[in-house]
Amino acid sequence: MTTSLSSYLDQLERMDHDYPLLRMIQPDGSKAFTEEEYDVTLLLSFYKQMLRARMFDRKAINLQRQGRIGTYAPFEGQEAAQIGSASALQQGDWMFPTYRDHAATMTYGHSLETIFRYWKGRIDGCVPPAGLNILPPSVPIATQLLHAVGASWAERLKGQDRVAIAYFGDGATSEGDFHEGLNFGSAFNTPTIFFCQNNHFAISVPIHKQMKSRTIAQKAFAYDIEGIRVDGNDVLAVYKVMAYAVEKARRGDGPTLIEAVTWRYGAHTTADDPTKYRDQSINEERRDEDCLLRLERFLRQEGVFDEQQIEDATHEIAMEIDEAVERFERAEEPNPHDMFDHVFEDQTPSLREQHQQFQKEVTS
Amino acid sequence: MTSSLQQTKELTMVQAITDGLKIMLEEDPTTMILGEDIGVNGGVFRATDGLLEQFGEHRVIDTPLAESGIIGTSIGLALNGFKPIAEMQFQGFIYPAFEQIVSHAIRIRTRTLGAFTVPMVIRAPYGAGIHAPELHSDSMEAMFTHLPGLKVVIPSNAYDAKGLLISAIEDPDPVLFMEPMRTYRSTRATVPSEKYSVKIGEASTLTTGEDVTILAYGNMISPALAAAKQAKENDNVNVEVVDLRTLYPLDEQTILESVEKTGRVVIVHEGHKTSGFGAELIAFINDKALFSLRNPIVRVTGYDVHVPFFSIEEHYIPNATRIYKAIETVLHEE
Numbered sequence: 001m002t003t004s005l006s007s008y009l010d011q012l013e014r015m016d017h018d019y020p021l022l023r024m025i026q027p028d029g030s031k032a033f034t035e036e037e038y039d040v041t042l043l044l045s046f047y048k049q050m051l052r053a054r055m056f057d058r059k060a061i062n063l064q065r066q067g068r069i070g071t072y073a074p075f076e077g078q079e080a081a082q083i084g085s086a087s088a089l090q091q092g093d094w095m096f097p098t099y100r101d102h103a104a105t106m107t108y109g110h111s112l113e114t115i116f117r118y119w120k121g122r123i124d125g126c127v128p129p130a131g132l133n134i135l136p137p138s139v140p141i142a143t144q145l146l147h148a149v150g151a152s153w154a155e156r157l158k159g160q161d162r163v164a165i166a167y168f169g170d171g172a173t174s175e176g177d178f179h180e181g182l183n184f185g186s187a188f189n190t191p192t193i194f195f196c197q198n199n200h201f202a203i204s205v206p207i208h209k210q211m212k213s214r215t216i217a218q219k220a221f222a223y224d225i226e227g228i229r230v231d232g233n234d235v236l237a238v239y240k241v242m243a244y245a246v247e248k249a250r251r252g253d254g255p256t257l258i259e260a261v262t263w264r265y266g267a268h269t270t271a272d273d274p275t276k277y278r279d280q281s282i283n284e285e286r287r288d289e290d291c292l293l294r295l296e297r298f299l300r301q302e303g304v305f306d307e308q309q310i311e312d313a314t315h316e317i318a319m320e321i322d323e324a325v326e327r328f329e330r331a332e333e334p335n336p337h338d339m340f341d342h343v344f345e346d347q348t349p350s351l352r353e354q355h356q357q358f359q360k361e362v363t364s
Numbered sequence: 365m366t367s368s369l370q371q372t373k374e375l376t377m378v379q380a381i382t383d384g385l386k387i388m389l390e391e392d393p394t395t396m397i398l399g400e401d402i403g404v405n406g407g408v409f410r411a412t413d414g415l416l417e418q419f420g421e422h423r424v425i426d427t428p429l430a431e432s433g434i435i436g437t438s439i440g441l442a443l444n445g446f447k448p449i450a451e452m453q454f455q456g457f458i459y460p461a462f463e464q465i466v467s468h469a470i471r472i473r474t475r476t477l478g479a480f481t482v483p484m485v486i487r488a489p490y491g492a493g494i495h496a497p498e499l500h501s502d503s504m505e506a507m508f509t510h511l512p513g514l515k516v517v518i519p520s521n522a523y524d525a526k527g528l529l530i531s532a533i534e535d536p537d538p539v540l541f542m543e544p545m546r547t548y549r550s551t552r553a554t555v556p557s558e559k560y561s562v563k564i565g566e567a568s569t570l571t572t573g574e575d576v577t578i579l580a581y582g583n584m585i586s587p588a589l590a591a592a593k594q595a596k597e598n599d600n601v602n603v604e605v606v607d608l609r610t611l612y613p614l615d616e617q618t619i620l621e622s623v624e625k626t627g628r629v630v631i632v633h634e635g636h637k638t639s640g641f642g643a644e645l646i647a648f649i650n651d652k653a654l655f656s657l658r659n660p661i662v663r664v665t666g667y668d669v670h671v672p673f674f675s676i677e678e679h680y681i682p683n684a685t686r687i688y689k690a691i692e693t694v695l696h697e698e
Contacts, residue, residue: 127476138468143432149440154440154445338474344537349614351613
């Protein structure tokens with residue numbers, strides 16, 4: 001029994017929202033769990049996909065530097081988070097990416113050529129292959145969480161077990177739509193995976209200025225949904241956590257917030273200089289926890305890292321990327337009439353008139 | 365024996381809206397209504413009264429209190445085969461959802477070259493004159509007519525409300541359906557019980573006349589008709605009142621035919637003057653029919669002030685007296 005309000009308050013036990021970081025593979029490449037089966041074939045496949053994504057990303061930066069594409073948002077460092085998560089989806093599921101999630105979209109089936117087209121400033125770079133529910137990158141921050149809630153809710157209403165994943169970053173958790181998304185997902189128990197890549201920076205603002213919360217995963221607690229914090233540079237841990245969340249969603253047991261703790265080595269986009277807001281020497285420390293390096297260490301320890309095989313894979317990926325570059329650079333000129341043709345299903349009279357005016361101007 | 369005569373009912377506008385919603389919920393299993401207090405409570409204006417009981421909580425959904433959440437979630441539902449009808453409790457509460465409308469709902473068709481579309485309706489009661497608390501009385505239609513990819517519909521009577529709402533729900537693109545609160549229960553009209561539609565993009569000429577054209581919509585139709593009657597009785601002036609009904613896409617032909625006939629135009633809207641919809645109408649007439657004008661166009665609008673607290677709101681809202689004066693002004697020969 002307490003005798004005063006202040007003593008009552010003093011004795012209140014502060015609930016410890018401890019969201020420990022899950023790892024399957026330690027940064028040194030060793031196994032985090034001794035009694036787990038590690039699927040080496042799957043991990044080799046992840047390695048090649050991460051290599052492909054990284055090589056794509058570096059190529060895109062080079063193309064931007066040469067003026068062959070526009071401003072580009074690099075994702076190097078975040079490959080494991082994106083590939084581990086996208087690999088747990090099945091065709092028919094819904095993906096709501098941001099502009100930094102091409103490792104996820106290419107894993108899920110977007111062609112490299114299409115992604116290059118997007119950064120070349122072409123609207124056809126938003127169009128997914130037929131049958132794949134990949135929405136265009138959300139440029140506004142956190143708005144897409146609500147779309148994922150709605151699209152996955154629709155699956156429940158149809159009696160289907162498909163799920164939706166919304167990708168977003170640490171900065172997005174400050175937006176109202178982040179909270180509205182979690183609340184709607186919680187209230188309607190939708191099969192939604194809210195997948196946060198905490199790369200520690202929202203353009204220039206570090207996470208400690210973004211929030212006082214110690215983790216992002218704990219934000220799930222307020223909505224009474226599960227929050228899981230996972231090492232975003234550990235592709236296997238991300239995959240396992242995502243598979244767990246997807247399975248739960250398919251069963252009808254509701255949404256999950258996943259915080260994948262990771263790092264972007266580069267700039268927010270090719271239009272900013274990260275040395276202005278970040279001591280880039282931190283990157284050197286971070287490289288020691290790099291997703292590719294970590295997996296290489298693991299595969300070497302398992303004795304399955306075949307130098308020749310990786311060299312062959314590198315060569316194949318380079319060819320694939322070169323071909324994609326060649327294709328998008330050889331592509332037909334973008335059709336300026338597209339901007340008029342897809343505003344409504346049926347063009348309105350005033351739009352038709354403007355379109356005709358435009359046609360006269362381009363042909364005169 | 366079945367009667368060949370069409371069944372009709374005398375309904376207020378809000379009843380006609382309920383009727384339209386009910387018909388579409390019955391007919392199309394992909395339709396669903398989302399909003400605040402629209403279920404058990406039947407909506408603050410009772411527009412969804414009885415629908416929860418009939419269609420259940422998977423079709424008529426009381427959402428959390430979050431306008432961006434309602435519109436954002438509706439976008440996701442629309443992307444995946446549903447036809448959401450989202451209610452904003454008041455148009456004045458729509459602003460948190462503006463980003464979802466501007467950045468997503470109206471753009472997804474263009475951004476995906478038609479691979480994904482967002483067929484949805486946003487219903488929003490608007491306007492002053494019902495002694496509502498502050499911020500409940502906005503008339504911001506011009507903020508929305510500026511947006512590509514969005515249709516903006518504003519009925520002025522029960523018959524049009526039901527027919528236009530059904531068209532909006534059947535439209536393949538997003539439609540903002542603004543409902544004039546002051547007109548919700550002020551009059552009744554004969555409304556067919558059956559399903560019917562009023563085409564989006566068609567104005568309605570309510571009175572014909574060769575002297576002056578009044579372009580108006582929504583809550584402004586009633587004072588416009590009163591002013592037209594006054595002009596006829598006092599001055600034997602014949603006023604043609606054109607109810608625009610849809611602001612985008614505009615019925616250009618009906619407007620032009622009337623303007624070319626009368627050469628004198630009065631535009632009436634409740635929204636603020638600067639960059640209001642009247643400015644667009646003037647620009648349109650300038651483009652298409654400037655030399656038909658015999659006098660400069662006169663606007664009667666809300667002032668460029670915040671819609672005042674209700675004790676003085678009647679001073680803000682354009683009324684028949686102001687419209688009548690505008691008719692006199694536009695008739696005045698230099």
